[in-house]
Structure formats: C-alpha cells, structure tokens
Amino acid sequence: MCVHQDCRTELALLVLLVCSGCNRSEPVTAEHHVPAHMPASFPAAVDQLTALHREIVDGRERPRDQLDPYTEACDVARWLPGLAADSDLEEQAWMRVDDVSHRLEELLSGTLSRTSGARRPAYLERAAEIERLQRELGQVKRLFPTDSLSAGESEASPESLEPPGAMEG
Amino acid sequence: MESMFWGAALRFCQAFVQAAPTILVGLVVAAVFRRLLGHAGPRRLFGDGSWRSLPQAWLVGMLLPVCSLGVIPVVREMRRAGVSGGAILAFGLTAPLFNPISVLYGLTLADPVVILTFSFCSLVIVTVVGWSWDKLFPHTSAAEPEPPRAPHGLKRMLSLAVFSAREVVSTTSLYIAAGLLGGAALSLLLPHGYLQTAAEHDDPWAPLLMTAVAIPAYATPMTAMVQLASMFQHGNSVGAAFALLALGAGANLGLVAWMIKQYGTRRSLVWFGLLVAVVLMLAYGVDGPLYPHGVDPAGHTHAFDIYCAPFQANTPDSMTLAWRTLLENMAPHEILALLAAAALFVSGLVLLRWDPEGRVERWLETQPQRKTHYDIVLPGHVLGGIALVSLVALSVFGCYVYYPPPKDIFEEMQIVNAEVAVAATSRDWDTALYWIPIYDDWSRKLQVSMYLRGEELTPYLRAKAMVLREKLELLEHEVEDREVEEASRLGVAVSRAFSRLRTAYQP
Numbered sequence: 001m002c003v004h005q006d007c008r009t010e011l012a013l014l015v016l017l018v019c020s021g022c023n024r025s026e027p028v029t030a031e032h033h034v035p036a037h038m039p040a041s042f043p044a045a046v047d048q049l050t051a052l053h054r055e056i057v058d059g060r061e062r063p064r065d066q067l068d069p070y071t072e073a074c075d076v077a078r079w080l081p082g083l084a085a086d087s088d089l090e091e092q093a094w095m096r097v098d099d100v101s102h103r104l105e106e107l108l109s110g111t112l113s114r115t116s117g118a119r120r121p122a123y124l125e126r127a128a129e130i131e132r133l134q135r136e137l138g139q140v141k142r143l144f145p146t147d148s149l150s151a152g153e154s155e156a157s158p159e160s161l162e163p164p165g166a167m168e169g
Numbered sequence: 170m171e172s173m174f175w176g177a178a179l180r181f182c183q184a185f186v187q188a189a190p191t192i193l194v195g196l197v198v199a200a201v202f203r204r205l206l207g208h209a210g211p212r213r214l215f216g217d218g219s220w221r222s223l224p225q226a227w228l229v230g231m232l233l234p235v236c237s238l239g240v241i242p243v244v245r246e247m248r249r250a251g252v253s254g255g256a257i258l259a260f261g262l263t264a265p266l267f268n269p270i271s272v273l274y275g276l277t278l279a280d281p282v283v284i285l286t287f288s289f290c291s292l293v294i295v296t297v298v299g300w301s302w303d304k305l306f307p308h309t310s311a312a313e314p315e316p317p318r319a320p321h322g323l324k325r326m327l328s329l330a331v332f333s334a335r336e337v338v339s340t341t342s343l344y345i346a347a348g349l350l351g352g353a354a355l356s357l358l359l360p361h362g363y364l365q366t367a368a369e370h371d372d373p374w375a376p377l378l379m380t381a382v383a384i385p386a387y388a389t390p391m392t393a394m395v396q397l398a399s400m401f402q403h404g405n406s407v408g409a410a411f412a413l414l415a416l417g418a419g420a421n422l423g424l425v426a427w428m429i430k431q432y433g434t435r436r437s438l439v440w441f442g443l444l445v446a447v448v449l450m451l452a453y454g455v456d457g458p459l460y461p462h463g464v465d466p467a468g469h470t471h472a473f474d475i476y477c478a479p480f481q482a483n484t485p486d487s488m489t490l491a492w493r494t495l496l497e498n499m500a501p502h503e504i505l506a507l508l509a510a511a512a513l514f515v516s517g518l519v520l521l522r523w524d525p526e527g528r529v530e531r532w533l534e535t536q537p538q539r540k541t542h543y544d545i546v547l548p549g550h551v552l553g554g555i556a557l558v559s560l561v562a563l564s565v566f567g568c569y570v571y572y573p574p575p576k577d578i579f580e581e582m583q584i585v586n587a588e589v590a591v592a593a594t595s596r597d598w599d600t601a602l603y604w605i606p607i608y609d610d611w612s613r614k615l616q617v618s619m620y621l622r623g624e625e626l627t628p629y630l631r632a633k634a635m636v637l638r639e640k641l642e643l644l645e646h647e648v649e650d651r652e653v654e655e656a657s658r659l660g661v662a663v664s665r666a667f668s669r670l671r672t673a674y675q676p
Contacts, residue, residue, distance in 0.1 A: 088672075
C-alpha cells in the first residue's frame with residue numbers, strides 16, 4: 001500500500017475537504033522498517049562480512065530477486081559503529097571500528113558505483129585492503145566473550161577488553 | 170464524529186498552550202516598541218530602509234524567543250511604527266524559526282552542520298522575499314500617529330501592561346485564533362497517524378507534500394526542532410524537514426490573514442507564492458547533500474502525528490481523553506504563561522467595557538507637575554534597549570535551565586528509565602507511551618548540556634545516545650502494537666543501553 005500517494009491526493013483537495021468535513025476513518029500504523037540483512041550484533045556483522053567476502057571472491061551468483069552482495073556488504077559496513085556501540089566495547093576499540101567502517105564503506109561504495117558486470121573485478125582490486133580491514137574487525141570481535149557470540153548477543157565484557165596495542169598484528 | 174470534534178479541539182488547545190509563553194513574549198516586545206521605543210526605535214532597529222534592514226530583521230528575529238503566533242502583535246506594532254514591508258515580513262517569517270534553545274537542540278541532529286545550513290537558508294529566504302517585496306511593492310510602509318510618551322516611573326511601566334491588555338482583546342487575538350484553527354482543520358482532514366509515511370527520503374514529492382501540510386499547520390520553534398530531530402533519526406526527506414521548518418514554524422493562517430488585511434490579496438498572494446517557490450527550491454537543493462550518513466530509513470516517522478487526528482475514529486469517551494491528554498502534557502512554564510495571558514485578557518475586557526475611549530492611557534500620559542531633583546531618569550529608548558537585551562539574555566539563561574548539568578540529567582534519566590522498563594515489562598502500555606518521548610528528550614538534552622558546558626561530545630558518546638534512542642523507538646512500536654514479549658525484551662534492552670550510556674559519559 002502506498003500511503004503517501006493517498007496523502008497527496010487528499011492534500012491536493014485540502015480546501016474541498018475542509019468544506020465538506022470529510023475524514024477517512026481507517027487508521028494507519030506504520031511499522032519500523034528493519035532490513036532483513038541487518039545483523040543482530042557486532043560479532044554477527046563481522047561474520048556476515050567475512051561470508052560476503054568469500055561469496056564475492058568465489059564468484060558465486062545470487063538469484064536476481066535477492067539483494068546483491070555488494071549492497072549488502074556496504075550496508076553491514078555502515079552499521080558496524082552502531083552495532084559496536086550497542087555493546088560494552090570501550091571507546092578506543094569503538095573508534096577503531098568506526099575508522100574501519102568508514103574505510104570499508106568507502107571501498108564498497110566505489111565498487112557499487114560500477115555497472116553490475118564491473119563490480120567483481122573492482123572488488124577484487126580492493127580485496128587485499130578489504131581483507132586487512134576484516135582482520136582488524138576480527139581482532140575487535142575477539143574482545144567479545146565466546147559464550148555471548150554463540151548466543152548472538154552483542155556483549156563485549158569489560159574484563160575481556162585489551163588495550164589497542166595488544167590487538168595489533 | 171465526536172472523536173473528530175474533540176480531536177480538533179485538543180489540537181487547537183494544545184497549540185495554544187504551547188504558544189502561550191511565546192505569545193506573551195510577543196506582547197512584551199510589542200509593548201516595548203510602542204511605549205518605550207516610540208516609532209523611531211523599531212525603524213532604527215530594523216535598519217530604517219537601508220541595505221542593513223533585511224539582515225538586521227533576520228538577526229533580531231533569530232535572537233528573540235517568539236513563535237509565529239507571538240510574532241503577530243510585534244508585526245502589527247512594526248507596521249504602526251512605519252517599518253518597511255520587506256523588513257516586517259522578513260522579521261515575521263524568521264523570528265519564529267529559531268530561538269537559542271531550539272538552535273541548541275538542533276545540535277543533537279546527526280550532523281550539526283544541518284542546523285547551520287538551515288539558518289543560512291532562512292537568511293537567503295528573507296533576503297530574496299524581503300528584497301523582492303520592497304522592489305515589487307515600494308512605499309508600503311504606513312506609520313500611524315505616534316502616541317504621547319508616558320512619564321517615567323510607575324506610569325511608564327503600567328502603560329506597558331495596559332497596552333498588552335488592550336492588544337489581547339484586539340484583532341491580534343483573532344489572527345492568533347486563525348493560526349490555531351489551521352492546526353485544528355488539519356486534524357479534521359488527516360486521520361490518526363496518516364502522515365507517518367509522508368516524508369520518505371526516496372519520495373520526490375515529499376517536500377511538496379510537506380509544504381502543503383506546513384502552511385496551515387502551526388509549530389513552535391522547539392516543536393519544529395524536535396520534529397526535525399525525529400525526521401533525521403528516521404532518515405526522512407531533508408527537503409521535507411526544511412519545508413516543515415520554514416513554513417510550519419515560520420508561517421500560519423493568522424499571519425497570512427493579517428498580511429492580506431494590511432497589504433491586499435494580490436500583493437500577499439504574489440509574495441506568498443514567491444516565498445513558497447524559494448522554500449521549495451531550497452528544500453530540493455538541500456535534500457540530497459544534507460541527507461545524514463549512516464542512517465537507515467525507518468520507513469515512517471512520528472514527527473507529523475501532531476498534525477493528524479489525535480484519536481482513531483470512534484474512540485470512546487474522546488472528550489475525557491482529550492481533556493486528560495491536554496492536562497497531562499502541560500509544562501509548568503506553560504501554566505504560568507496561561508495564567509498571565511488570562512490576567513491580561515480579563516484586564517483587557519475590563520478596559521474594553523469601561524474605558525473604550527482610552528482615558529486610562531491619557532491619564533498615564535499626563536506629565537507630572539513637579540520634577541524630582543534626585544531621580545535619574547532613563548530615556549525610553551534606553552529602557553527599551555535594556556528590555557530587549559534582557560529578553561535575549563533571559564533566553565540564553567533559559568538554555569541553561571532547560572538543559573541542566575549532565576549530573577542532574579542522569580538523575581532524571583535514571584527515574585525515567587525505571588518507569589519505562591517497569592511499564593514495558595508489566596504491560597502498562599499508557600505509562601510506557603507517556604515516558605518514552607520524555608526519555609528520548611532527556612537523551613538529547615544531555616548532549617546539548619555537554620555542548621553548553623564545554624564538555625567534549627565524542628563520536629563514541631553520540632553513538633551511545635543514538636543506540637538508546639533507537640531502542641526507545643523500537644520499544645515504542647512494540648508498545649503501540651501491544652506485543653508483550655518484544656516489549657518486555659526491549660524494556661530490558663533499553664535499560665542496558667542506558668547503563669552503557671551512563672558508563673560512557675561518566676566513566
């Protein structure tokens with residue numbers, strides 16, 4: 001149902017409707033749109049990005065009615081700071097996620113701007129840097145306790161947090 | 170039918186209650202212009218027909234805390250003082266858009282550059298339409314004879330109150346009522362929640378549609394800013410947000426009616442058409458560039474619920490519900506303003522009934538026989554200047570009261586958090602729906618409070634506040650849908666998000 005089109009029609013007749021006192025009686029309750037490919041937590045997002053990377057590198061094709069993996073990866077990369085903020089991750093680690101997210105989004109947007117046939121070669125050109133960024137995300141992911149990872153919750157235990165230097169390499 | 174009527178009555182009264190403080194400010198400003206500054210004062214304040222006239226009108230409008238209804242007594246007085254039409258319209262249009270409190274609130278948007286851009290766009294609007302007015306319709310100023318000055322002292326102060334009282338029972342109130350009726354009429358037209366999908370980012374018609382809604386609608390500067398914040402949070406159309414601010418907060422039917430009465434239908438329509446065209450051009454211009462990064466469109470917004478019917482059709486006992494809703498949402502400063510407005514109204518009626526010829530004013534204007542030797546007499550323009558500067562200073566002081574220190578805000582949030590969490594888990598839907606917007610509001614006040622007090626608001630802290638607001642938003646939907654399990658789960662998630670927010674802000 002395209003509600004706003006109805007609205008436009010109705011508003012175009014604003015004066016007439018005021019005069020007639022007409023009112024539509026059916027209520028409209030909009031649902032909050034949560035994309036189907038939105039991961040439940042930061043660790044899940046990191047796993048999803050890794051899986052998408054493998055899918056693209058392996059050249060697997062998706063049916064046309066499904067969201068293309070480049071768009072999906074770009075969305076997930078953009079959601080990373082929000083998902084990481086929904087955990088006990090401390091500021092320095094979060095800043096690292098934020099930086100990686102911006103760079104990943106930049107790389108993936110560059111790929112998305114190509115025609116569908118040219119996306120995979122463009123992605124492969126950037127694959128080395130994308131893998132490096134994913135390794136960084138993996139290091140942050142390790143700060144989350146393993147039991148919460150399996151439960152799919154976004155919980156980084158403060159005790160498990162290490163200083164940023166300890167996560168390098 | 171009954172729910173429609175009481176819904177419209179509620180919208181009318183809600184708008185009046187919200188507008189009462191700024192209408193009072195408008196009356197004070199108009200009284201200062203008339204009784205303290207005289208006709209020369211406002212003309213000087215608004216550039217006296219020089220090139221500075223429009224930017225000065227914009228700047229004064231930005232600083233004074235009035236809304237589009239409170240501006241009506243001011244523009245009427247400016248007209249009496251002989252200020253040029255372009256400057257009057259520039260002031261009338263921009264004064265209601267922003268005030269210091271609402272601009273600060275705008276800093277909680279995803280990108281504070283938005284609010285600076287919107288302010289700049291408002292300057293463009295007043296410059297283009299004000300300049301065009303003066304070019305298309307020159308010599309439209311028409312000063313009335315200046316009233317004699319009241320002597321200094323108590324009489325001069327009393328003359329301010331007498332002017333305000335008479336203004337309240339004059340045609341000013343009719344114009345204000347016309348402005349309020351616009352909102353009531355919209356609620357008759359638009360069913361409950363009808364505009365929730367009216368401003369989607371990918372809808373090219375959204376700015377146009379919002380323009381149609383915003384012209385009859387009335388919003389205080391703060392309401393408009395809260396709506397803007399909600400629209401940005403939901404990833405709605407930025408162009409629609411700008412149209413809503415420029416025309417929803419900036420114009421109303423009362424102001425249009427006053428304009429037609431003063432300048433004639435043809436001139437007013439030409440000017441208004443130009444205004445709408447400029448607003449639309451800017452709205453479409455900013456729509457793409459200012460769209461917030463990293464925000465996923467929620468597919469709807471609650472920002473415009475206040476322009477629709479408050480109740481669903483056939484809601485039982487809508488009169489009681491309307492009354493309860495009105496009382497529950499009244500803020501203490503609004504109650505004080507209503508009492509003051511009522512006192513002025515009664516005084517005005519008394520003056521209208523027993524002194525229609527203005528004997529009181531003539532008595533107030535009689536000069537004393539004996540001159541005092543030791544009093545220091547301050548000229549009216551000095552007092553007027555002090556009064557206007559005080560209003561601006563009061564407005565800045567109001568910012569610190571409205572946005573208390575973070576420590577106090579966390580104490581409030583702790584209480585609200587408990588209310589929301591308990592209500593969500595115990596299926597107390599009405600309580601949850603009452604507290605959720607208040608909770609959201611406190612989270613924004615926290616951010617502004619930090620700005621005001623020079624504390625650093627890092628991206629990490631912003632992200633924590635965003636997460637809390639997102640959870641609150643989801644919870645609100647589940648509560649509206651009476652989803653027991655999801656509401657309970659999100660109640661816990663909100664509490665956890667609050668705990669993380671507090672840890673991040675107060676490590």
